[in-house]
Amino acid sequence: MSAPAATSLGPVTPPVGETPPPPIRRRGGPFSRENLAATILTGYVPLIIATAVVVLPLLWMMISSFKSPSEILTTDLVVLPSDPTLHNYRVAMTSVPIPRFFLNSVIVTVIGATLKVTLAIMTAYALVFVRFPAKRIIFVGILVALMVPPQVAILPNYVLIAGWGGVNTYWGIILPGLGTAFGTFLLRQHFLTIPPSILEAASLDGAGHWGSIWRIVVPISLPSIATVALVTVVSEWNDYIWPLIITTDSSMMTLPVGLTALQNSEGNTGSGWGILMAGTVVVIIPVLLVFAALQRYIVSGLTQGSVTG
Amino acid sequence: MSSTTTGQGAPPRRRRLSGRGRRDAIWFLALALPNIVLIALFTYRPLLTNVYYSTLDWTLGSASATFIGLGNYVEFFTSTAGHESIRITVVFTLVTVGGSMVLGLLLALALNARIPGTAIARSAAFAPYVLSGVGVGLVWLFIFDPDFGVLAWFLRQLGLSSPEWMNDPTMALVMVMVVYIWKNLGYCAIVYLGGLQSLPQDVLQAAALDGAGPLRRFWSISLPLLSPTTFFLLITTMLSSLQAFDILRIMTPTGRGTNALIFESYLQAFGGYSRAGYSAAISVVLFLMLIVITVVQVRFVEKKVHYA
Numbered sequence: 001m002s003a004p005a006a007t008s009l010g011p012v013t014p015p016v017g018e019t020p021p022p023p024i025r026r027r028g029g030p031f032s033r034e035n036l037a038a039t040i041l042t043g044y045v046p047l048i049i050a051t052a053v054v055v056l057p058l059l060w061m062m063i064s065s066f067k068s069p070s071e072i073l074t075t076d077l078v079v080l081p082s083d084p085t086l087h088n089y090r091v092a093m094t095s096v097p098i099p100r101f102f103l104n105s106v107i108v109t110v111i112g113a114t115l116k117v118t119l120a121i122m123t124a125y126a127l128v129f130v131r132f133p134a135k136r137i138i139f140v141g142i143l144v145a146l147m148v149p150p151q152v153a154i155l156p157n158y159v160l161i162a163g164w165g166g167v168n169t170y171w172g173i174i175l176p177g178l179g180t181a182f183g184t185f186l187l188r189q190h191f192l193t194i195p196p197s198i199l200e201a202a203s204l205d206g207a208g209h210w211g212s213i214w215r216i217v218v219p220i221s222l223p224s225i226a227t228v229a230l231v232t233v234v235s236e237w238n239d240y241i242w243p244l245i246i247t248t249d250s251s252m253m254t255l256p257v258g259l260t261a262l263q264n265s266e267g268n269t270g271s272g273w274g275i276l277m278a279g280t281v282v283v284i285i286p287v288l289l290v291f292a293a294l295q296r297y298i299v300s301g302l303t304q305g306s307v308t309g
Numbered sequence: 310m311s312s313t314t315t316g317q318g319a320p321p322r323r324r325r326l327s328g329r330g331r332r333d334a335i336w337f338l339a340l341a342l343p344n345i346v347l348i349a350l351f352t353y354r355p356l357l358t359n360v361y362y363s364t365l366d367w368t369l370g371s372a373s374a375t376f377i378g379l380g381n382y383v384e385f386f387t388s389t390a391g392h393e394s395i396r397i398t399v400v401f402t403l404v405t406v407g408g409s410m411v412l413g414l415l416l417a418l419a420l421n422a423r424i425p426g427t428a429i430a431r432s433a434a435f436a437p438y439v440l441s442g443v444g445v446g447l448v449w450l451f452i453f454d455p456d457f458g459v460l461a462w463f464l465r466q467l468g469l470s471s472p473e474w475m476n477d478p479t480m481a482l483v484m485v486m487v488v489y490i491w492k493n494l495g496y497c498a499i500v501y502l503g504g505l506q507s508l509p510q511d512v513l514q515a516a517a518l519d520g521a522g523p524l525r526r527f528w529s530i531s532l533p534l535l536s537p538t539t540f541f542l543l544i545t546t547m548l549s550s551l552q553a554f555d556i557l558r559i560m561t562p563t564g565r566g567t568n569a570l571i572f573e574s575y576l577q578a579f580g581g582y583s584r585a586g587y588s589a590a591i592s593v594v595l596f597l598m599l600i601v602i603t604v605v606q607v608r609f610v611e612k613k614v615h616y617a
Binding site for chain 1: 359567
């Protein structure tokens with residue numbers, strides 16, 4: 001087993017850049033007179049429907065978060081709030097400590113992702129460039145871990161971490177997820193493409209392994225590292241089941257868990273919806289912005305043969 | 310890999326290498342061991358611990374537990390509640406895998422159009438896949454609200470009344486499946502799009518010259534050539550559907566009608582029952598299912614499932 005099963009299908013992963021293949025048998029361009037109707041009907045109508053299906057619910061969330069309670073609590077359709085208000089955001093913050101959730105999420109995401117990416121770089125470097133007898137077995141062991149979903153491990157990990165006193169602590173939230181099979185695997189694949197001669201030249205210059213990691217391998221692998229980092233950041237930010245179990249005190253909850261608390265306190269019906277949408281905006285918009293800015297890396301990272309994401 | 314065996318009379322060069330070998334081994338451990346220990350402790354150890362827990366009648370938090378052998382498994386596979394959870398898992402998995410793959414392929418075909426503007430649609434399509442399942446669940450819960458939701462408003466305009474999405478177990482399952490497909494179909498679309506764009510254009514062109522229409526080209530050329538992509542997606546989406554939790558938990562906290570295996574395992578241990586042993590047994594069952602799927606995948610990939 002030399003490559004993970006999922007990735008041996010490598011060729012199917014999409015090229016992310018924009019490389020439309022040459023048209024098959026169009027005489028004129030898509031906007032020429034004879035093709036215009038067909039272009040709109042078979043090209044743009046499906047595209048617009050698909051985009052609308054994705055965008056409209058998110059837009060609805062945004063708009064609703066600025067509506068007044070009476071505009072939420074109505075059976076009529078209120079498309080736009082007549083007088084956009086921050087009322088929902090204010091209530092959400094007094095109902096549950098949203099700024100605190102946000103801070104907790106930032107702390108957990110930044111520390112967790114930094115450590116994970118560092119561990120992934122170090123492990124991948126060791127697997128590729130450092131000689132060691134049992135390397136192959138260790139690599140397979142890491143690969144198989146990629147197939148184990150974290151959800152089946154929550155009960156034993158809860159018993160262990162709770163026994164160590166990790167309930168309602170940052171380290172308790174971060175520690176069990178730190179071991180990284182995904183990042184290690186992805187970076188290893190990239191490091192294998194680095195010509196060893198570059199490192200040999202460096203070692204002649206007296207750079208040890210530590211030096212060649214940070215001065216040579218990391219700088220020339222930045223796009224791959226960015227991919228791993230972004231995917232890690234997004235999944236740490238969104239992580240739900242583990243923080244849900246390991247935090248009971250609202251001062252330690254991350255945003256997704258805090259939203260569950262907000263849902264419990266504001267209920268699922270009535271004017272609570274505006275408040276819940278305000279809270280939801282806080283968890284969704286940061287990721288949406290990161291995605292909009294850096295989607296190239298995120299898409300390639302998520303579609304490159306990771307089974308569990 | 311060269312081991313560090315150097316005899317007494319070995320030439321100095323070999324001795325230097327063996328010294329370097331030892332130094333390399335130390336470097337390797339220093340760099341890789343933290344990650345290896347973490348993976349062993351929090352990924353592999355729980356698999357074994359789960360097997361042990363699953364043989365216990367044990368209330369989470371209690372100091373004592375009774376060994377009951379396979380009792381938890383017997384209960385899961387013979388009780389109505391166990392059957393219900395299995396049925397929900399099967400329905401949820403089949404519908405979400407089928408739904409996101411078929412819709413994903415259709416979306417990929419739309420995104421593959423050779424017209425300006427597809428880049429924006431492509432980004433939009435993938436976006437839900439990276440968003441928080443909790444956030445997405447809440448957005449849709451508001452849309453599905455039977456009284457104040459926008460879906461209910463549309464249904465009223467058509468003279469229909471909204472189903473009780475949250476209280477009716479069947480409709481609750483329909484609701485979470487719709488949302489799950491909405492969140493994940495962009496992933497299928499982007500992977501299919503990659504497959505479509507790497508199809509051999511000369512074959513498609515030749516077929517077009519021979520008079521094959523777009524539909525014919527799709528059925529007889531594109532779809533069979535996409536079979537490796539289809540198989541890849543079948544496995545990956547099946548694995549992730551079996552692990553679905555966030556949307557289910559936030560949209561239907563009690564799990565009535567939506568308690569697929571992971572969710573049921575969570576509810577049993579952490580949802581008020583504190584039945585740790587029974588929960589562990591469900592995790593073991595789920596893990597075995599995932600292994601079977603992965604093994605099937607490995608075998609088929611070895612055979613390279615090309616051209617249907």
